[in-house]
Amino acid sequence: MANKNPSPSTRFGAGQANASRGRQKAARDKISAAFLEALNDTFHEPNAEGGSKGLDALKKVRDEDPATYARIFAALMPKQLEIEDNRPEDNLTDEEVELLYQDQLAKLRGPAAEPAPIVAPGSQRVN
8 A cells, every 4th residue: 555645855846857756758659669660570570481470470370279369359459449420311301311212213213225326337437
């Protein structure tokens, strides 16, 4: 349990620079960036066939331990997704939906396309 009333001499006072306490700003970002860069380098390390060792490792895990393979992808997915359903047709009344439906049906059934006239090869005019 943490001490609720630490000694004033050991407290971090306002305006004091104390580099020995806490993590420096952006230190986690630098470590994360360095780790991801190293991971990327090892993933793209070439194998004997000219492919990548990272892809070979993923294929091996996929074939030998599908549960771990699934956990890899689950760990990479966002924990929460925000899905907005803002389709304009959701605001239409039943009558407007019916009109749109009838309009689409009329377009589909529309007049049959007239076949293009057949032109004999010798009768074509060139301008």
